[in-house]
Amino acid sequence: MNQALNLREYPTTDQCIGGVTQFDDTQPWIYQIDNPYLHGVYAPTTQELTESQLPVTGELPADLDGAYFRNGPNPLHQPGNRYHPFDGDGMVHGVYFRDGEVAYRNRYVDTVAIAGERERGSSISPGVMGPFDYSVSEFGIKDTSNTDLFCYAGGLMTLWYNAGHPYRLDPNTLETQSYFELEGRNHRRLSAHSKVDWATGELLFFDYGDEPPYMNYGVADPSGKLKHEVAIDLSGPRLPHDIGFSQNYTILHDLPFFHDPEVLRKHKMRVLTFHRDIPTRFGLIPRHGQGSDVRWFDCEPCYILHVSNCWEEGDWVIMDGCRSVNPMPSAHNGEGELSHMLAYMRLEANNYRWRFNVRTGEVREGDIDDLNTEFNKTNPLFHGIKSRYAYHQRIPLLEEGGHTLRFTGLVKYDNETGSRQEWDYGKGVYGSEAVFAPRKGADRTRAEDDGYVITLVTDSQSWESHTLVFEASDIAQGPIARVQMPHRVPAGFHATWAPGSAIFTS
Template sequence: MPIQSPENAPFPTTTKCLGAFSQLEDAPQWIYEIDNPYLHGVYAPTNNIDTHATNLEIEGEIPSDMYGAYLRNGPNPRQKPSSSYHPFDGDGLVQGLYFKDGQATYRSSQIQTAALLREQREHQAIWPGVMGTFDFTLPDFPIKDTSNTDIIWHNGRLITLWYNAGIPYTLDPITLENLGPLESPSQLTRKMSAHSRVDWQTGEMFFFDFGDTPPYMTYGVLGADGKLKHECPIDLPAPRLPHEITFTSNHAILHDHPLFHDTHVLRHHGRRIIRFHRDMPTRFGLIPRLGSQVTWFECEPCYVLHTSNAWEEGDWVIIDGCRSTNPIPNADPEEGALSHMLAYMRLEANNYRWRLNLCTGEVREGPIDDLNSEFNKSNQLFHGVKTRYAYHQKIPLRHEGGHTLRFTGLIKYDNETGTRQEWDYGPGVFGSETPFVPKKGADRSSAEDDGYLTTFVTDTRSWRSSCLIFDARDITSGPLATVRLPHRIPYGFHGWWARGEDIYR
């Protein structure tokens, strides 16, 4: 298959992408020595890691009641990898766009993890990546803890988190100055999963840790003051790879999916070989917010990366999220040595609902829609109580050109009716996870979708990045405003809306 130009093939169809892209002036030059699509195109790392820019070019008008910051985390490797590169290996880089009085200010900041600081001192990569081989002689983790997956606000600080459950790092919410690791409030662990949850009503933060030695999971709650409020070990049959947690008014919800690795192979061969066990159920565990007794519900085998929300209706707990029945698609041998990584990153999922009966143990489940979508968000003011709307990213499948993970459009779901609105980002334009933005001063008396949506996009035809702002009630009308960023930003993972009422105290 011929190599195409970046204008019409920003994501190459094979890993043989050397020479496929024109030189990007802001990218480290070593990327052109490596044949890996997750180091090229919109994934190419940038040398612009500590930026502060005002007087940004704006098309349209930023709503005056948009008050706070859109923050997004993602990979930006600073050293040439010592082993096969996976996007989970890239050093965390936070982008922030701050809104106040109809104006916008941009900042970015590289997360100064312990691993990054050591590698900078030695001018070389030291930790291997998630594709191995794992090195158990290294401190903290046998692979690099990059803190590149998610970012949340809690107790006056931003906290960055990592896919494999790592050491959380903190940033100043206004300046993005690095404040160092979060002092572990836990008695059992110093790690947190990729996705912790914050209840905006109580200020509580729900977190969990997981690992290869007992206890295989730990559940905890931080109070609004940042102090440990509750913690307990969770009994699991063996190591697992859960990704997130959510909550209702009375419970937290833990995940136990039939996707995990062979610890014997990991310990003796330094490789994490992950399998999806189709003969095992997926389990959701309901635990009282400050309790220790877990009630497990068995569901059809699947993997769940992200839920939109969960709530209680009488005896029932309802969970809306995205469900994957094929979390490890078949690798394409034509894609060479990286074929398994590329297959694993091709996310196949659809909008789905689970209903769990607290009294009878009954489970009812089924799809809301069959469109391939993920990285779903909802109005965080309503987390824990009933919601109707969720905001997803559209993801092309392999046969649709989805050779790497990419977001080609924004979807607004009405989960009560299963209907959706869509906005296509346009040819060669790829977006980011899109959090809901409540209007300044909004609370639960406001309509659930009375607010805005923000997303970062990069146009591969011009290598220009922007922030799009939509009216959440009607995304089909297109962006209310487009804010041009001062430079190209690399593709990222998860985003967060930090309310101005919280960060501008």
């Protein structure tokens, strides 16, 4: 029986604050929690469309050439247990800009997990929150490939939050081709946020796990061949989410937010704890260095999801990103069995800068701004060299109505001065991670913010979705073009920009 979800079956997000719904009589072991991440702007869209010549309000720039891709959770079947957004099947949405016209297509990432569920016609995974009753389902937790994505070695790579197996999609059709294999590597697993250096075409990657070595770091060439991989010595399992890179160094993260391996072994579940008495460590490794070459710098305890950019200035290596000093907020009364998941998804972070002196070992760190923002992006042409601007999503705190993770506005930061420009998406309108799209043919000789910022928004009042195009130099003036999407696009995770030269074949 296909239990595909339908938006009409669910009330809006604001009407869903905890509580248990009825049992599914067709599968007595399955129960459902009234989960806000299955409602409103989060409700999945199971349609896969291909549309061209989308309606545009405003004027599309003639030098906007390429595609905005966005990944996110989109469960094909009714979840069996306490649904977490990490459990949602990956779906990629592609918005293609070429010759003044816009096309759209969206496709599921055809993972091994979703193939098994299509065959059965229902969910077969306990999900990351369990319960882990393997007498009923031996499938295990789904690697949904729903988190990040980027173009590399001629394909579109999709990845999962917990260091999963990446998949290769055709960037033009979005059809899943296979696992994304790095030639010469003996396993596939990659973290959610490996990085492509546009200047060299190299892939800088890491992965992590529950057994030694707890982290590996490596480099692959532009064609997808492994060049270098080394083990990184850590004192136990960790949950790093991102890395940064400058021209000569890669910055690895050893963060004091991790689980107890004994609890994992005994109960098959990760219980995360933020250890406020343990410093955060950032490790600088030469791009092709050995594990023994890592130089660790102790910083104030924090968690970091996403790096904006890194670069070198003399003896200093600078890293800009978003810092959280409360990665596991207290659960809120009245949220029942979902309280810890809802608290974890309520993201508290702000724009921050770290500076590491490779000669003296000195660390300098501090706020750039205190506004609650995350999902930060910069001009990819300037990754690894000095940059000034970053484009963040404004996130309301719980006391501001942020019961769930939602993006209510676009923020452009000048990280040299700490000043910011903002564009509010509007009441009940929620955005996606924004990307910087360089003008066609642009290079590093152009001004850093000479290009466009693109995001995708959904209006919870009309259920319409639009792709917005901003002049990056002045986002406060609002979008210069607004593209009507052919259906509602659910809220998601990460986005990327691919220039037309990398994806269009004719």
